Amino acid sequence: xxxxxxxxxxxxGLTMGFTIFYLSAIALIPIAGLFLKTLEISLTDFWxxxxxxxxxxxxxxxxxxxxxxALANALFGTVLAWVLVRYExxxxxxxxxxxxxxxxxxxxxAGLTLANLFADNGWLGQWLVPIGIKGxxxxxxxxxxxxxxxxxxxxxxxxxxxxxxxxxxxxxAATLGASRVRTFFSIIxxxxxxxxxxxxxxxxxxxxxxxxxxxxxxxxxxxxxEIAPYLIVMRLDEYDYTGAVALAxxxxxxxxxxxxxxxxxxxxxxxxxx
Amino acid sequence: MSIELKNVTKKFGEVTAVNDVxxxxxxxxxxxxxxxxxxxxxxxxxxxxGLEMPTTGDVFIRGQRVNDLSVQERNIGFVFQNYALFKxxxxxxxxxxxxxxxxxxxxxxxxxxxxxxxLFDLQGLEKRYPHQLSGGQRQRVAIARALAPKPGxxxxxxxxxxxxxxxxxxxxxxxxxxxxxxxxxxxxxTHDQEEAMEVSNRTVIFSRGNLEQxxxxxxxxxxxxxxxxxxxxxxxxxxxxxxxxxxARLNELEFPAHGLPDGERLRIxxxxxxxxxxxxxxxxxxxxxxxxxxxxxxMLRVELELPxxxxxxxxxxxxxxxxxxxxxxxxxxxxxxxxxVLAREGEKLAPEVAVTHDVPLTLGEGI
Numbered sequence: 001x002x003x004x005x006x007x008x009x010x011x012x013g014l015t016m017g018f019t020i021f022y023l024s025a026i027a028l029i030p031i032a033g034l035f036l037k038t039l040e041i042s043l044t045d046f047w048x049x050x051x052x053x054x055x056x057x058x059x060x061x062x063x064x065x066x067x068x069x070a071l072a073n074a075l076f077g078t079v080l081a082w083v084l085v086r087y088e089x090x091x092x093x094x095x096x097x098x099x100x101x102x103x104x105x106x107x108x109x110a111g112l113t114l115a116n117l118f119a120d121n122g123w124l125g126q127w128l129v130p131i132g133i134k135g136x137x138x139x140x141x142x143x144x145x146x147x148x149x150x151x152x153x154x155x156x157x158x159x160x161x162x163x164x165x166x167x168x169x170x171x172x173a174a175t176l177g178a179s180r181v182r183t184f185f186s187i188i189x190x191x192x193x194x195x196x197x198x199x200x201x202x203x204x205x206x207x208x209x210x211x212x213x214x215x216x217x218x219x220x221x222x223x224x225x226e227i228a229p230y231l232i233v234m235r236l237d238e239y240d241y242t243g244a245v246a247l248a249x250x251x252x253x254x255x256x257x258x259x260x261x262x263x264x265x266x267x268x269x270x271x272x273x274x
Numbered sequence: 275m276s277i278e279l280k281n282v283t284k285k286f287g288e289v290t291a292v293n294d295v296x297x298x299x300x301x302x303x304x305x306x307x308x309x310x311x312x313x314x315x316x317x318x319x320x321x322x323x324g325l326e327m328p329t330t331g332d333v334f335i336r337g338q339r340v341n342d343l344s345v346q347e348r349n350i351g352f353v354f355q356n357y358a359l360f361k362x363x364x365x366x367x368x369x370x371x372x373x374x375x376x377x378x379x380x381x382x383x384x385x386x387x388x389x390x391x392x393l394f395d396l397q398g399l400e401k402r403y404p405h406q407l408s409g410g411q412r413q414r415v416a417i418a419r420a421l422a423p424k425p426g427x428x429x430x431x432x433x434x435x436x437x438x439x440x441x442x443x444x445x446x447x448x449x450x451x452x453x454x455x456x457x458x459x460x461x462x463x464t465h466d467q468e469e470a471m472e473v474s475n476r477t478v479i480f481s482r483g484n485l486e487q488x489x490x491x492x493x494x495x496x497x498x499x500x501x502x503x504x505x506x507x508x509x510x511x512x513x514x515x516x517x518x519x520x521x522a523r524l525n526e527l528e529f530p531a532h533g534l535p536d537g538e539r540l541r542i543x544x545x546x547x548x549x550x551x552x553x554x555x556x557x558x559x560x561x562x563x564x565x566x567x568x569x570x571x572x573m574l575r576v577e578l579e580l581p582x583x584x585x586x587x588x589x590x591x592x593x594x595x596x597x598x599x600x601x602x603x604x605x606x607x608x609x610x611x612x613x614x615v616l617a618r619e620g621e622k623l624a625p626e627v628a629v630t631h632d633v634p635l636t637l638g639e640g641i
Contacts, residue, residue, distance in 0.1 A: 168358035171325055174345040175352040176372035176423065186371075190362040272362045272403040 034252070037245045049246040054222050055231060058247075061139060062228040063254065066207035069146035070154075074200040077154025078192070084155070085162040099155045102148050107212030114145055115217040137219030142227060145213040150203030157199035161192060194270035201262040208255050276301040276459040277322060277427060282331030284317050291317045293483040294331070299476075304453045305461045306470035309480035310506070315463045318480070319429050322461065324348045336426060351420030351458075353430040357412045359404040365391075365415045366400035372423040390418040393452075410441050421456070430462040434469060446473050467507050471495065479503055501543070501616045509575075510543045511586055512616065525582035526560060529613065544613035546575060549588035551608045553598040558609040562586070567595070567602055576600070578608060 038046055049055075084096055102110065118125045118135025125135060135141050165188065173183040211229045218225040228251050235244035277299040284292040292314040299305050307315035320326040321333060324345035333340050340348055360368050366387055373383045391397050394414040404412055413433065420428060433449065434442045450473055453460050464470050470477045471491040479486045479494060479502075486506075487499040498504035505512065515522035515529060517538040522531040529542055552558055562578040565585070574595050578586045588608065600606065614626045 166356070166358060168354040168356060169360065171345070172352065172354060172358040172419075173360070173371070175323060175325070175348075175350060176419070177346045177375040178371070179346065182375065187360050187362065272364075273405065 031252070034245060034248055037241070038249055041242050041246075045242075046246050049243045050250045054226070055228070055247055055250075057223045058226050058228040058231045059250065059254070061142060061226065062208060062251070063258075065139060065142040065146055065227070066204050068143050069150055069207045070200050070204035072143075072147050073150045073154040073203040074196050077151060077199060077203075078158060078196055081155045081158040081162055085159055099152050101152075102150075103152050107149060107210065108216060110148055111145055111213030111216030114141070114148065114213065118144070118217070136217060137221070137225060139218075139225055141217040141219075142214055142225060145217045146207040146210055149210050149213060150206045153202035153206060154196075154199035157202065158192065158195050161195045165191065190269075194266050194273070197262060197266040197269060201259060201266070204262070205255065205259060208251070276303070276336060277461070278334040279318070279322075280332045280334070282318070282321060282328045282333065284314070284321060284326060285329045290483050292321070292328075295480075295485045296331075297478055297485060297488050299459060299461060302457045302459055304450070304473065304475045306474035306477040307461060307463045307480065308467060308470040308477050308506075309465065309486075311465055312482070313480040314483040315478075315480045316431055319431055319461060319463050322427070323350050323352050323429055325352075349423075349426050351423070351425035351428045353413075353416050353420050353428070353433060355432040355435055357404075357416040359412060359416060359419070361404050364401050364403050365396060365407065368404070368415055369419045369422050371419065376423050386422060390422055393455075394418045409437050410445065413437065413445070417452075421458070426459065428458050428460045430460070432464060433462050434464070434466070449473060471507070479506065481506070501541075504543055504614070504616070509546050509587060509589075511546065511549075512541060512543045515540045515542060525584050526580055527584070527610075541616040542613050543616050544610050546587045546589035548610055548612040549578070549586060549608055550611050551576070551578070551588055551590065551598065551600070551606050553600055553604060553606055555605050555607045558607040560608050562606055562608055564600055564602055564604045564606050567600075578606070
């Protein structure tokens with residue numbers, strides 16, 4: 001007689017069914033639609049559309065600026081999270097709330113604000129431009145805007161992990177003779193690394209998909225400050241749907257591969273955990 | 275003299291965690307800091323390690339005043355209650371950590387770690403990460419890590435707190451053996467008086483930040499300095515009596531109180547093993563019903579209910595219980611062989627009073 005399998009956590013069938021339905025509706029079907037659209041053109045046409053010089057420049061800027069912004073967020077977000085978790089100081093709650101600001105602010109507003117700040121006559125620009133730092137309508141502006149929108153991801157992912165660090169582990173290192181610096185680099189940093197990578201991945205993914213803030217600060221000059229999402233919108237404006245889809249597919253594939261690599265990196269760096 | 279504390283006080287804000295404590299630990303001693311939680315014993319241990327600074331007073335390690343020495347410079351081994359292993363390092367690297375900090379040469383590090391792995395019965399587990407080890411193995415790694423750089427002193431905070439009863443017993447015996455082999459001055463904190471009695475050479479008893487008594491297990495058990503110690507170490511019956519005409523009374527029970535004025539209150543205490551029971555209701559002065567028997571292994575604890583409803587705890591061997599033909603609900607007679615008059619808290623205790631008349635002592639002596 002066949003025995004019915006017993007599971008202590010009931011509802012697997014229902015929840016798994018829903019998961020597949022939900023993922024299909026939200027992600028898989030649109031993605032599949034995108035790929036299907038590319039079937040309307042030949043492979044050579046696809047390749048030609050996807051690898052124009054203008055497109056290549058746009059990919060380079062999108063992924064390059066996103067990487068730099070995500071790295072900056074991983075580094076400075078760690079410092080920010082560290083300060084917010086480990087120390088008590090006046091105005092801590094205010095600064096903590098400020099971290100979420102980029103989440104709530106419409107990205108177009110952020111882009112406009114940043115563009116105005118860094119423009120030649122802007123608050124910051126009037127001092128920075130004379131010394132050669134141009135924040136508006138340059139690739140640097142793109143990096144600044146992407147750093148702004150990705151910042152909360154890096155901070156918010158790390159905070160709970162920092163809060164759960166055991167004080168005794170650091171004390172144990174001290175009793176064994178380790179200095180504060182040594183303790184940080186030998187014990188604390190490796191423990192935080194997987195989470196820092198997670199924050200990095202989220203900030204990176206957010207940056208690759210960012211559109212609203214960039215169009216205002218970058219100036220959108222082809223070959224110079226034009227990001228791939230903007231180029232897609234341009235193609236759509238020209239009713240060149242296949243051209244737009246070709247760019248979108250490349251963007252998507254590269255993003256997926258990079259996220260996959262980051263994910264693997266995260267698993268590798270957390271090999272000592274459960 | 276390995277460790278000495280002189281008039282050490284530690285305040286956390288308004289709260290005095292440790293109040294004017296002085297004691298010393300001899301070279302090679304295995305010392306217990308015992309007391310209820312919140313007694314200040316862990317704070318004392320942390321001050322020796324340098325993890326807390328005394329508010330006033332001095333700490334000496336091997337004759338050197340270490341108040342101004344950082345944790346890193348004190349050359350102590352510290353084992354934390356939750357082990358505090360480095361999660362990102364395997365067992366080998368955990369144990370080797372202190373040696374690398376002290377810039378030992380690579381072959382020396384390897385030899386030392388291997389030696390410790392063998393000593394701690396951890397061979398074959400050196401590549402495992404902490405989450406892949408059992409509770410007992412983790413603790414052994416933690417102790418090995420603390421001992422690796424050959425510290426002058428080993429400090430353990432509640433070393434047996436986090437493991438189950440059977441492993442706890444094994445670990446106690448193992449710690450005694452280890453201490454015997456290595457002979458490193460060791461101080462451990464515990465709230466379990468049995469553990470302190472069994473493992474330590476000497477015990478320091480704390481309560482609410484005060485040092486109550488320091489002595490060998492036998493001393494603190496047989497000559498408690500005050501009521502707190504008497505009640506904390508082992509079980510004690512405590513009675514509150516009223517004096518009238520030179521006799522202190524509580525219900526049926528009477529104790530001599532020569533010279534004390536009428537109306538005076540007197541507290542007396544006696545250990546359960548001082549109560550002698552007979553199934554012959556005429557054998558001793560007091561009558562009672564045997565309410566309940568608790569089986570504790572070789573020993574039994576019985577609860578006696580006097581006609582007035584007063585409850586008294588007694589202790590006897592299984593053999594004597596059987597010999598007397600005792601059972602729950604049986605009428606018995608009893609006497610209190612030894613007792614002591616309890617002073618008010620903080621005052622010194624009077625020596626125990628033996629009741630000399632009556633039958634010779636039989637089984638159950640000295641338990």
